[in-house]
Amino acid sequence: MGDPYYITTAINYPNGPPHIGHAYEAIATDVIARFMRTQGRDVRFQTGTDEHGLKMAQAARAKGIEPRAFADEMSSLFRAMDERLNISYDRFIRTSEEAHHRASQAIWQAMADKGDLYLGRYEGWYSVRDEAYYDESELIAGEGDEKLSPQGTPVEWTVEESWFFKLSAYQQKLLDHYEAHPDFIRPESRRNEVVRFVEGGLSDLSVSRTSFDWGVKVPGSADHVMYVWLDALTNYITGLGYPDRTELWDRFWPADVHMIGKDVVRFHAVYWPAFLMSADVPLPRQVYGHGFLLSRGEKMSKSVGNVVDPMTLAEHFGVDQLRYFLMREVTFGQDGSYSAEAIVNRVNAELANSFGNLAQRTLSMIFKNLDGVIPAAGEADEDRQLLSRVDDAVAELTARFHDFAFSAGLEAWMGAVFACNAYVDTTAPWALKKTDPARMAEVLGTLVVAIRKLTSAVVPIIPESAGKLLETIDRGVANRLEQPVPVFPRLEMPAEEEGAAA
Template sequence: MAEPYYLTTAIHYPNGRPHIGHAYEMIAADAIARFQRQQGRDVFFQTGTDEHGLKMVKTARDRGVEVRALADEMSGYFREMAELLDISCDRFIRTSEPEHYAASQAIWQAMADAGDLYLDRYEGWYSVRDEAFYEEKELTEGEGGAKLSPQGTPVEWTAEETWFFKLSKYQQPLLDFYAANPDFIRPESRRNEVLRFVEGGLVDLSVSRTSFDWGVPVPGSPGHVMYVWVDALTNYLTGAGYPHDPERVAKYWPADLHLIGKDIVRFHAVYWPAFLMSAKIALPRQVFGHGFLLNRGEKMSKSVGNVVDPMALARLYGVDALRYFLLRDVSFGNDGTFSDEAIVTRANADLSNSFGNLAQRVLAFIAKNLDGLVEAGTPDPADTALLREVETACEGFTRSFSDLSLSQGLEAWMAGVFACNQYIDVQAPWALRKTDPARMHAVLGTLLKAIRRLAVTIQPVVPGSAAKLLDQLGPEGDAGFRIAPPTPIFPRLELKEDV
């Protein structure tokens, strides 16, 4: 039976349309999910939208619409983006689903049964933008003396009756867990940030609100809804079947990977494990906090006017060109920068000029000169050496992707493409056609094997394009398959103005 692999993105907050950062996370998660399926794992891949909280209430009020109508509309845009970007998620979850309400109330009850929830009055600083509480010592000063969160967002003083979670009780258990599981938080820079935060002391966390009602009702406490992060984080358990499907929970939980942005590592690596410890539920195996995407080196913001619509980019340059660029040019875990020029340059250099041109030359030559058929040839040492190089490149891709080193994996794969291009130039099958047809067939047969291996390997990153190329190559081992005149898989891109 295939070993399960449960992978999640953060669920996206739909108070606005999706931006390129949402697309980047979805694409990275999708490539990992497809890669794990290739390795024979029984993958469950979940993404979706996080629809509760004060920010949604305020956005709906500003727009003059019902909050549920806003959630329905905006969640639809995220689902549309997932479909356009070829995201192979097994479930698109919405936190407004009744099934999710049941899971959130079940974990709440489990934390209550552990004696970790108590009613008190909260007074402190709250960021609506981050949906997060901050201590005084964490705040910075902005223009005019305004207080700002560590993320640079405005905070406001909040006072209301609220349920508290005994986060302070879990300071040492969390530190013990981090020590015993050094790969729980990655990359190491995020792990170090979390360790410093927890070692600095944890204070109990306000986990309910009474100032609005758009959220999951707290069991047995009329007027209280759950703090949005309690219910948002629980979506990962909802997807695994908690609490109504214990067999499914046993199969997919704990999650293998929570893939998230670096700005929400605290919620996933401190609050979430503490909630799970309280509820006596196993902790996820890994939380990976990726970096931000910068537009030409600048952080994107609506006020600056440099926010980019990922769907417009995908339609301009192609879904697979965008997917490849984001995974190849951004070192996974670090911040990365993008521009139209960078997308065009990378896609043309690697996909069009190198891999696409290689496949086009070989397939077109076979279709035109050999009536689409390649005969079996006797391999010589050069052929064996090429196939070994390609295999080494693909194994490098596999090792790197297993370790979430995505850009390094693509760099390793490109070494196989370069080896094929060098080989075809040296072997010159167009010259062998006149001087040694048998050798020509051996060379072409070797190239077909190498191109197929490269296409299969890269399929998690460029699924649509790789599938088209594999269709043109025909079934592996089918000596009677006749290669038709090919259509270019990776046409050269031209820079377009104004995305």
């Protein structure tokens, strides 16, 4: 069993169906989990839904159903998205689970035992949409006299009795941790934002509500429910059995990385480590705040009407094709943009025309001209040079993937694919068939070795397609190749997008 590796997505808030942003994070985290498995790590991968809070209660009321029924319905949509997108999670957690309520109450009690919780009265600005409190100095002007959160969401003045967490007491401890562990927050731009925020001073944090009851009950204060973020963040340890010292806990905590969107970095890089310090629980090794996925350069919103269902994209373009595009097109950590024509163009140029065509041509020639028997690789200089080029590209991809630089890793991989296609053009195995059949066999054998290495390297990105191709090759090596089937058919623009693309 390899070294343990624990990775999580941010826990999804299911007050609406999943959108492409949820899919992007799930796919990226899945790529890392699958990649780490190929590196021999013993991976634990957790995702799930964060089902409490005022926003969920309001959304349920608007539909005329109980919050639990609404949570059941919406959580099932996120699970269905994960299944459709081939997300290889080990645990799908729901914060409405009894085990999670127990874990949340246990961390609360640990913080209380430390003397870090006190009862007070909250008066201040609260965004229901963000489930977040904001200081007056953080607000921005809306239309007229309207005030908005830094995220541009509406805020309302809230007054209620509340338990408070002594976040202010952890300002220096947090800054010390950031300095001692420079990779705790990545990428660097997010780290700088968090350090500036904490250096600006931390106020104590309201961590309970009395204005609604859909949440985890506060121990000893039955009329209070926990602030949804304290409850939500605890999911990362609930899934390992906290507060019990389980085998999972001993093996996988602290987490290696929490993969999250940049809009929730503060909760994960300020509040969460402070809660854990208070509860005497070791801190995760890294919080990685990836960028937003924009639709034609614009942030998605229901009012603009550009929110995209990831299931629709998977249906139109294929799951592996969508996964490849998102990891190839966007520099991970930065914002990225997508459109139907960008997906079609990228997938056709690289997967269909370059890599897919390379594999199909090579295997078809072996099936047709060598009775399906895969020959050995050649020993000529050009053969060795090609395989060396492929090995270098795979090594580069591996190094880049360790750093979550997926697009750069795939750039190196595509360079080797192009080198293989150039080798085909130079050696011209179709001509060798007539002039030097033995050399043709060496060329085709060399290409199979190259294709197999390249295919193995991208299993984390395109697991289904790469798996089929590896199975075809390996079955051919053990026996004989059957008639090969193209793995990456060319994509066409969806009919409703053609007008928009023109």
